[in-house]
Amino acid sequence: MADIITLKDIYKRYFIGKSxxxxxxxxxxxxxxxxxxxxxxxxxxxxxxxxxxxxxxxDRPTEGTYFLDGVNVAAxxxxxxSLARKMKIGFVFQTFNLIGRISAxxxxxxxxxxxxxPRKERxxxxxxxxxxxxxxxxxxxxxxxxxxxQKQRTAIARxxxxxxxxxxxxxxxxxxxSETGLKVLDIFRDLNKNHGKTVVLITHSNALAxxxxxIITLKDGVIIGERRGSADRGEDRGEGDAL
Amino acid sequence: xxxxxxxxxxxxxxxxxxxxxILTMLGIIIGIGAVIAIMTLGASMTAYITETMSxxxxxNITVMMRAKTDEGPVLYxxxxxxxxxxxxxxxxxxMMDGLKEEYPDEIKAFxxxxxxxxxxxxxxxxxxxxxxxxxxxxxxxANNLTLIRGRFINDQDEAVGRRLAxxxxxxxxxxxxxxxxxxxxxIIRTQNHIDNYTIVGVYEYSSGNNIMLGAVMASxxxxxxxxxDVYIPLSVAKKVMNTKGYxxxxxxxxxxxxxxxxxxxxxxxxxxxxxxxxxxxIGTFSMESTVSEITSMMSTISLAIxxxxxxxxxxxxxxxxxxxxxxxxxxxxxxxxxxxLGATNGEIRMQFIVESVVICLVGGFIGIxxxxxxxxxxxxxxxxxxxxxxxxxxxxxxxxxxxxxFFGFYPANKAAxxxxxDALRYE
Numbered sequence: 001m002a003d004i005i006t007l008k009d010i011y012k013r014y015f016i017g018k019s020x021x022x023x024x025x026x027x028x029x030x031x032x033x034x035x036x037x038x039x040x041x042x043x044x045x046x047x048x049x050x051x052x053x054x055x056x057x058x059d060r061p062t063e064g065t066y067f068l069d070g071v072n073v074a075a076x077x078x079x080x081x082s083l084a085r086k087m088k089i090g091f092v093f094q095t096f097n098l099i100g101r102i103s104a105x106x107x108x109x110x111x112x113x114x115x116x117x118p119r120k121e122r123x124x125x126x127x128x129x130x131x132x133x134x135x136x137x138x139x140x141x142x143x144x145x146x147x148x149x150q151k152q153r154t155a156i157a158r159x160x161x162x163x164x165x166x167x168x169x170x171x172x173x174x175x176x177x178s179e180t181g182l183k184v185l186d187i188f189r190d191l192n193k194n195h196g197k198t199v200v201l202i203t204h205s206n207a208l209a210x211x212x213x214x215i216i217t218l219k220d221g222v223i224i225g226e227r228r229g230s231a232d233r234g235e236d237r238g239e240g241d242a243l
Numbered sequence: 244x245x246x247x248x249x250x251x252x253x254x255x256x257x258x259x260x261x262x263x264x265i266l267t268m269l270g271i272i273i274g275i276g277a278v279i280a281i282m283t284l285g286a287s288m289t290a291y292i293t294e295t296m297s298x299x300x301x302x303n304i305t306v307m308m309r310a311k312t313d314e315g316p317v318l319y320x321x322x323x324x325x326x327x328x329x330x331x332x333x334x335x336x337x338m339m340d341g342l343k344e345e346y347p348d349e350i351k352a353f354x355x356x357x358x359x360x361x362x363x364x365x366x367x368x369x370x371x372x373x374x375x376x377x378x379x380x381x382x383x384x385a386n387n388l389t390l391i392r393g394r395f396i397n398d399q400d401e402a403v404g405r406r407l408a409x410x411x412x413x414x415x416x417x418x419x420x421x422x423x424x425x426x427x428x429x430i431i432r433t434q435n436h437i438d439n440y441t442i443v444g445v446y447e448y449s450s451g452n453n454i455m456l457g458a459v460m461a462s463x464x465x466x467x468x469x470x471x472d473v474y475i476p477l478s479v480a481k482k483v484m485n486t487k488g489y490x491x492x493x494x495x496x497x498x499x500x501x502x503x504x505x506x507x508x509x510x511x512x513x514x515x516x517x518x519x520x521x522x523x524x525i526g527t528f529s530m531e532s533t534v535s536e537i538t539s540m541m542s543t544i545s546l547a548i549x550x551x552x553x554x555x556x557x558x559x560x561x562x563x564x565x566x567x568x569x570x571x572x573x574x575x576x577x578x579x580x581x582x583x584l585g586a587t588n589g590e591i592r593m594q595f596i597v598e599s600v601v602i603c604l605v606g607g608f609i610g611i612x613x614x615x616x617x618x619x620x621x622x623x624x625x626x627x628x629x630x631x632x633x634x635x636x637x638x639x640x641x642x643x644x645x646x647x648x649f650f651g652f653y654p655a656n657k658a659a660x661x662x663x664x665d666a667l668r669y670e
Contacts, residue, residue, distance in 0.1 A: 053664050056583070058582075058583060058663050058664050058667075059664055078587070078588060079587050079588070079589075082582070082585055082586065082587040082588075083585070083587075085582075085583060085584070085585045086584065086585020086586075087585070091583045091584065093580075093583075093667070095576075097576060097577075097579075097580040097583075097667070099577055099580065101255055101256060101259040102252075102255060110581070110584055111584045111585055113245075113248050114581075114584060114585045114586050114587075114590060115585070116245060119248075158584070161584075162585070
């Protein structure tokens with residue numbers, strides 16, 4: 001399959017030209033194929049958050065090229081970056097980041113609102129997405145009425161809103177107990193296997209990363225290792241319905 | 244994101260923090276409310292004054308002799324100086340005829356009156372106080388008199404010098420009761436004269452149509468003692484008084500003539516006759532100019548007060564800005580999340596501007612309602628009909644939206660410029 005993410009010689013420096021100039025990523029090259037489930041593992045300070053921000057089009061690399069679905073993100077303007085995030089990337093955060101005063105369904109609707117989808121259409125799609133993640137009966141609940149796992153399911157449904165090519169998950173199980181965490185991970189695997197979503201999982205946990213096709217290990221801003229995960233060895237338990 | 248979505252979100256976020264939203268709005272509510280209340284009260288007062296004064300005849304220009312030492316407006320002319328005039332100072336018929344000849348298109352008629360003085364008429368134990376004046380036939384139109392019986396003085400009466408009188412219904416009820424007054428003879432005593440006149444007409448009395456404004460005040464004493472005007476032909480009055488001219492007369496202008504401007508024309512016409520007169524000149528006074536003077540004075544005053552009230556709007560606006568900054572800081576993560584989900588800087592900016600405008604507009608609408616209620620209560624207490632001005636309402640809506648945009652822009656821009664990475668990491 002074609003590569004959906006291609007990073008070439010990526011450098012990221014902060015405080016450029018100042019005495020405290022800091023290089024966080026030192027020339028990373030990385031490709032992710034369409035439909036792949038990749039984990040990026042690293043301890044804190046390894047530069048994995050910075051790498052995630054670049055992959056997620058939240059930030060531009062100081063040097064190097066990043067092709068996301070054929071577009072060089074490094075050359076995009078602010079508004080074009082917004083567009084790339086809106087249409088190509090679905091973010092899932094460790095802390096869920098649901099908006100508190102609106103319902104689960106309204107949260108899922110949000111990216112579609114920014115994509116100017118008509119109200120009726122996006123309500124129907126939000127409901128459908130919530131059903132896929134097993135939250136169909138909780139659509140009208142506000143985030144504070146949901147458990148951690150339910151919040152993360154809602155967040156995953158939200159990430160799917162504009163049918164992005166990539167789901168980018170930053171420690172998605174970090175705030176959950178291990179059992180709930182595994183269930184959330186199952187959803188990612190389901191979306192990967194049965195809905196063709198490319199998943200990039202950022203984590204510090206090797207155990208969690210084992211569930212993916214490929215594990216990339218990051219240390220001090222460089223890739224120090226790359227290996228197959230257990231999912232690639234045919235141990236996945238994914239099952240799901242049509243999107 | 245579409246505008247309607249922004250609007251829905253804004254309402255949602257206001258409802259989330261009801262107490263805070265209401266307190267924030269309070270500044271706008273008070274500001275707009277005060278402005279509207281003052282404007283409403285001012286408009287009601289102006290309408291009342293205009294209405295009342297228009298009753299005196301908007302087409303009339305009163306031309307009066309005035310002592311050259313008097314500097315103030317004719318309306319407030321001191322009467323002390325007037326007593327000293329001599330025959331040569333008076334306005335003559337030649338001057339008036341000349342004026343009419345020079346401006347035939349502007350002048351409809353002259354209404355002339357010659358006051359003989361206050362007096363009384365009696366019948367048995369009954370009496371009526373009166374003020375006796377000679378008037379010309381045009382007087383009735385110039386002064387909006389309503390005739391209820393008989394007729395008014397006509398040109399023939401003037402020419403022949405008939406001793407006729409037109410009296411008020413008030414006088415009739417005092418003296419004759421239910422008896423038909425027409426054709427009856429009454430004896431009128433004034434300070435220096437006693438004469439008898441035949442009643443040919445009865446007009447409807449209202450406190451507004453006395454020749455002497457002082458009589459309006461007198462009306463407050465006792466209803467029975469109210470002094471009303473008795474009109475006799477001008478030629479008769481002139482004979483009685485042995486006068487050679489008039490101290491004042493009223494020009495009835497044609498419709499559509501600007502009385503304020505024509506007053507000046509009249510003054511300059513008379514100035515040639517009075518150029519060499521050391522003591523007296525001619526002044527004019529028209530209802531139209533007086534009404535417009537009062538109206539503009541009133542609107543200036545209410546505008547000035549409203550401007551002071553508008554300072555509270557400024558304070559309210561700063562309050563809105565303050566709370567928006569707090570709200571944006573609190574919602575930093577939300578802003579980061581929205582950006583990660585694809586919101587552009589412009590969309591974030593618009594969201595918060597709309598929120599600020601909604602606060603101000605809701606506050607504005609409440610303020611308008613409150614202000615109109617206060618204005619109406621104030622007007623009712625002062626005895627006017629409440630008159631809300633559409634301009635002030637439109638202005639308030641405009642001003643509150645403008646405050647929303649102005650004071651919302653800085654916080655909204657701050658939100659728009661947030662770095663999504665920092666915002667997402669914000670604790």
